Amino acid sequence: MEKKKVVIALGGNALGKDIEEQKKAVAKTAKVIVDLAEQGLDIIVTHGNGPQVGMIQNAMDNLVVAGETDKQIPLPTSVAMSQGYIGIDLQNAIKYELHNRKIDGKVSTILTQVEVDPKDEAFQNPTKPIGRFLTKEEAEKNEANGVACMEDAGRGYRVVVASPMPMRIRELETIKTLVNAGHIVITCGGGGIPVVSDEDGRLVGTNAVIDKDNASSLLAAKIGADYLVILTAVEKVAINWGKEDQKWLSDITVEQAEEYIAQEQFAKGSMLPKVEAAIRFARSAPGRRTLITLLDKASDGIAGKTGTVIHS
Ligand SMILES: Nc1ncnc2c1ncn2[C@@H]1O[C@H](COP(=O)(O)OP(=O)(O)O)[C@@H](O)[C@H]1O
Numbered sequence: 145m146e147k148k149k150v151v152i153a154l155g156g157n158a159l160g161k162d163i164e165e166q167k168k169a170v171a172k173t174a175k176v177i178v179d180l181a182e183q184g185l186d187i188i189v190t191h192g193n194g195p196q197v198g199m200i201q202n203a204m205d206n207l208v209v210a211g212e213t214d215k216q217i218p219l220p221t222s223v224a225m226s227q228g229y230i231g232i233d234l235q236n237a238i239k240y241e242l243h244n245r246k247i248d249g250k251v252s253t254i255l256t257q258v259e260v261d262p263k264d265e266a267f268q269n270p271t272k273p274i275g276r277f278l279t280k281e282e283a284e285k286n287e288a289n290g291v292a293c294m295e296d297a298g299r300g301y302r303v304v305v306a307s308p309m310p311m312r313i314r315e316l317e318t319i320k321t322l323v324n325a326g327h328i329v330i331t332c333g334g335g336g337i338p339v340v341s342d343e344d345g346r347l348v349g350t351n352a353v354i355d356k357d358n359a360s361s362l363l364a365a366k367i368g369a370d371y372l373v374i375l376t377a378v379e380k381v382a383i384n385w386g387k388e389d390q391k392w393l394s395d396i397t398v399e400q401a402e403e404y405i406a407q408e409q410f411a412k413g414s415m416l417p418k419v420e421a422a423i424r425f426a427r428s429a430p431g432r433r434t435l436i437t438l439l440d441k442a443s444d445g446i447a448g449k450t451g452t453v454i455h456s
């Protein structure tokens with residue numbers, strides 16, 4: 145019997161806030177991933193890069209400020225860098241966990257390019273938070289210098305960049321080949337390196353950060369996954385989030401999810417893209433389900449004991 149395929153999308157807390165924290169965080173994340181692999185599931189891992197890509201851009205911009213170069217690093221190049229350094233830590237942590245459990249598993253990280261539509265309206269309306277949280281004063285200073293900022297789900301202000309919808313995963317065939325060969329595959333890091341096709345069919349990076357949950361939903365649909373698991377900083381999705389009458393959701397249909405979206409129950413740039421990604425995945429074929437929960441609760445969630453499941 146064919147093994148069930150699960151796409152696991154890792155949020156910020158699975159990676160830690162800086163390079164030191166990342167080393168520790170991925171060790172814990174790797175245990176969760178290998179637990180699921182041991183249940184006989186084919187695992188494809190994706191991850192975010194919001195804090196990391198902001199940090200890289202900042203570091204690169206500081207080189208310009210320091211006069212060490214006059215060339216700014218394009219955002220898609222920073223996305224590629226984030227895929228590399230997050231991917232290698234994840235890959236090595238999963239490999240080590242497999243080794244500790246005496247499992248002879250294969251793990252690969254794929255630098256993944258994701259095509260977007262250059263006419264996507266998102267290029268005119270930046271919504272993707274990147275980098276660290278800022279104070280209101282820092283955000284206002286950025287705005288005055290032409291750097292868009294936005295309040296992020298009640299947690300502070302952050303720089304925001306364009307986040308077009310992912311259209312096509314260019315390395316899809318490579319991903320399928322490696323999954324079919326039994327690899328745990330790390331792909332679509334940071335939503336994928338955003339590219340557009342030029343007139344000669346060349347792929348050219350474009351200034352954006354694709355939402356990793358949207359990219360994960362597209363990937364899950366295209367590789368025929370059974371389950372999309374979005375691991376984040378909350379055990380369940382809520383309505384009336386942060387209010388006195390907050391209510392956790394365990395199991396909702398896509399129609400109920402759409403009603404809640406219409407009521408603006410989910411914050412833009414954080415929970416909203418997750419729920420929208422889940423809806424698109426559920427609609428891509430019958431029986432497809434998305435679980436949203438905490439990293440530590442992934443196994444319990446897959447066993448139906450916790451988390452929020454969104455289905456047709
Ligand atoms: N309705 C909601 N229910 C639960 N969490 C919500 C809701 N609206 C906003 N959030 C926030 O969204 C966060 C998850 O989004 P985010 O931090 O962007 O995810 P990621 O883990 O992918 O980095 C939660 O930790 C919570 O603070």
Ligand SMILES: NC(=O)OP(=O)(O)O
Nearest residue numbers: 192193194334355356
């Ligand atoms: N690219 C992306 O969606 O990153 P986060 O999940 O860290 O926001």
